[in-house]
Amino acid sequence: xxxxxxxxxxxxxxxxxxxxxxxxxxxxxxxxxxxxxxxxxxxxxxxxxxxxxxxxxxxxxxxxxxxxxxxxxxxxxxxxxxxxxxxxxxxxxxxxxxxxxxxxxxxxxxxxxxxxxxxxxxxxxxxxxxxxxxxxxxxxxxxxxxxxxxxxxxxxxxxxxxxxxxxxxxxxxxxxxxxxxxxxxxxxxxxxxxxxxxxxxxxxxxxxxxxxxxxxxxxxxxxxxxxxxxxxxxxxxxxxxxxxxxxxxxxxxxxxxxxxxxxxxxxxxxxxxxxxxxxxxxxxxxxxxxxxxxxxxxxxxxxxxxxxxxxxxxxxxxxxxxxxxxxxxxxxxxxxxxxxxxxxxxxxxxxxxxxxxxxxxxxxx
Ligand SMILES: *Cc1c(COP(=O)(O)O)cnc(C)c1O
Numbered sequence: 001x002x003x004x005x006x007x008x009x010x011x012x013x014x015x016x017x018x019x020x021x022x023x024x025x026x027x028x029x030x031x032x033x034x035x036x037x038x039x040x041x042x043x044x045x046x047x048x049x050x051x052x053x054x055x056x057x058x059x060x061x062x063x064x065x066x067x068x069x070x071x072x073x074x075x076x077x078x079x080x081x082x083x084x085x086x087x088x089x090x091x092x093x094x095x096x097x098x099x100x101x102x103x104x105x106x107x108x109x110x111x112x113x114x115x116x117x118x119x120x121x122x123x124x125x126x127x128x129x130x131x132x133x134x135x136x137x138x139x140x141x142x143x144x145x146x147x148x149x150x151x152x153x154x155x156x157x158x159x160x161x162x163x164x165x166x167x168x169x170x171x172x173x174x175x176x177x178x179x180x181x182x183x184x185x186x187x188x189x190x191x192x193x194x195x196x197x198x199x200x201x202x203x204x205x206x207x208x209x210x211x212x213x214x215x216x217x218x219x220x221x222x223x224x225x226x227x228x229x230x231x232x233x234x235x236x237x238x239x240x241x242x243x244x245x246x247x248x249x250x251x252x253x254x255x256x257x258x259x260x261x262x263x264x265x266x267x268x269x270x271x272x273x274x275x276x277x278x279x280x281x282x283x284x285x286x287x288x289x290x291x292x293x294x295x296x297x298x299x300x301x302x303x304x305x306x307x308x309x310x311x312x313x314x315x316x317x318x319x320x321x322x323x324x325x326x327x328x329x330x331x332x333x334x335x336x337x338x339x340x341x342x343x344x345x346x347x348x349x350x351x352x353x354x355x356x357x358x359x360x361x362x363x364x365x
Contacts, residue, residue: 002324003016004324004325004326005324005325005326005345005349005352005353006326006327006345007325007326007327007328007338007339007340007341007345007349007353008326008327008340009149009150009172009193009296009327009331009338009340010149010171010172010190010192010193010198010340011192011193011197011198012192012193012194012340012342012344013342013344013345014196014197014245014249014344015249015252015343015344017252018245018248018249018252021248022244022245022248029045030045032045036049036240036241036244037240037241039240041234041237041238041240042234046240049240049243049244049247050071050232050233050234050238050240050243050247052247053071053243053244053246053247053250054069054071056247056250056251056254057069057202057204057250059254060175060250060253060254060258060259061175061179061181061204061259062178062180062181063181063204064181064182066206066207066208067181067204067205067206067207068203068204068205068207068210068225068229069202069203069204070202070203070204070205070225070228070229070233071200071201071202071203071233071238071239071243071246072200072201072203072228072233073199073200073201073238073239074201074222075190075198075201076101076169076171076188076189076190076201077104077108077190078201078223079169079188079201079203080104080105080107080108080109081108081109081111081112081223082223082225083105083109083141083143083167083186083188084108084109084111084112084113085112085214085215085216085219085223086209086210086211086214086215086219086223086224086225087140087141087165087167087185087186087209087211087215088112088113088140088215088216089140089215090138090139090140091113091114091140092113092114092115092116092137092138092139092140093109093113093114093115093116093139093140093141093142093143094115094116094117094118094135094137094139094141094142094143094164095109095115095116095117095118095142095143095144096117096118096119096120096130096132096142096143096144096145096159097117097119097120097121097122098120098121098126098129098130098144098145098148098151098153099121099126099145099148099150099151099153100148100150100151100333101145101148101149101150101169101171102143102144102145102148102169105143105145105169109143112216113140116137116139118132118135118142119131119132121153125151125333125334126148126151126153127151127153127286127287127288127291128153128287128288128290128291129153129154129155129156129290129291132159133159134159134160134161134162135159135160135161135162135164136162136164137164139164140164140165141164141165141166141167141185141186142159142161142164142165142166142167143167143168143169144158144159144166144167144168144169145168145169146168146169146170146173147170147171147172147173147176147293147295147296148172148293148296149171149172149193149293149295149296149340150296150298150331150333150334150338151286151287151298151333151334152285152286152287152292152293152296152297152298152334152338153287153288153291153292153293154173154291154292154293154294154295156290156291158183165184165185165186165206165209166183166184166185167184167185167186167187167188168184168186168187168188169188169189170187170188170189171188171189171190171193172189172193172194172293172295172296172340172342173194173293173294173295174187174189174193174194174195174202175194175195175250175253175259175262175343176194176262176263176266176294176295176342176343177259177260177262177263177266177267177294178259178260178263179259181204184204184206185205185206185209186203186204186205186206186209187202187203187204187205188201188202188203188204189201189202191242191246193295193340193342194249194295194342194343194344195246195249195250196242196243196245196246196249197242197245198242199239199241199242200238200239200242200243200246202246203225203228205225205229207229209225210225210226210229211225211226212226221235222235222236249344253343262343265343265346265347266294266295266341266343267294268347269294269341269345269346269347269350270292270293270294270295270297270341272347272350272351272354273297273339273341273350273353273354274292274297276354276357276358277297277299280357280361281302282301282302282361282364282365283299283300283301283302283357283361284299284300284302285297285298285299286298286299286300286334286336294341295340295341295342296338296339296340296341297338297339297340297341298330298331298334298336298337298338299330299336299337299338299339300330300334300335300336300337301313301316301336301361301364309335309336312364313329313330313335313336313337315364316328316337316360317329317337319356319360320353320356320360323352323356324352325349325352325353325356327340328353339353
């Protein structure tokens with residue numbers, strides 16, 4: 001069997017140990033004679049699985065007592081609507097526009113309240129994180145996209161929002177490094193980048209932000225945080241197997257040093273790659289220093305003619321795949337290539353990528 005190094009932006013590579021364990025338990029989990037896929041979510045066999053997953057989220061992220069940890073469905077994209085529907089009070093929210101996912105969150109929020117875009121990096125194709133001074137005003141919350149998966153940028157500071165709850169989409173950087181949960185009102189993340197296979201969305205929400213009665217009319221039951229909080233993420237059938245997988249990934253993170261361990265591993269990988277890019281006369285990173293993601297690294301070759309660049313990018317992606325380095329095509333909005341190097345990617349994979357890049361550069365200069 002030949003496993004590839006998968007640089008996909010998501011769904012992405014999972015730790016091999018986790019996959020092996022899941023495979024070993026496929027037909028019989030913990031002596032139950034069943035696969036987790038077949039278990040009732042209300043059974044004695046399943047209860048500890050979801051309970052342990054929540055306990056690990058709390059432990060690894062140091063989640064304060066007054067926050068709920070929810071396992072929801074519908075992806076981060078559903079949170080784009082749930083946030084404004086549930087957090088609306090006065091009727092206005094502030095958003096920072098740092099690219100595609102921010103824009104989608106803004107578009108969805110506008111259906112439920114007034115949106116002020118208080119800062120944007122639109123002027124330079126979102127290659128940096130704007131400087132946001134202290135946020136004041138009549139806002140129900142302030143929303144940022146912590147890591148911009150497509151643009152390869154990341155917030156290296158958090159804006160000071162005073163008493164206004166800070167809400168963040170952390171889909172592509174959750175548990176990649178320590179995060180002070182108490183600085184946020186809500187943190188949400190689709191699991192398929194750093195936590196699990198697709199199908200579950202982690203939501204960490206300060207309890208006082210969960211409304212007793214929904215501020216918007218006719219809100220679907222499934223889009224009310226209160227329903228999920230009271231039901232312990234079991235109002236309806238949760239994505240049982242995905243939560244089980246998340247529990248395994250979290251155990252792997254714990255065994256590898258927790259959030260601090262991930263940060264060490266991730267900065268080492270990212271620095272190795274950026275260092276190569278910054279010293280190359282053939283490639284360059286697109287994200288500005290001071291705003292760079294340690295998870296998603298978009299880069300271009302020095303070819304500036306659009307047709308020639310497109311041809312060389314295709315050649316790069318195909319040649320890399322032939323060497324077991326897959327899913328390196330860049331997003332069309334940035335062009336070039338993108339290496340997503342989430343938690344499960346090891347330094348070895350990044351070293352292999354850099355060695356390949358160097359060979360490709362020499363052959364195509
Ligand atoms: C992948 C991604 C999303 C979309 O998540 P879904 O779970 O597919 O809805 C949203 N925001 C960010 C930052 C992402 O990386």
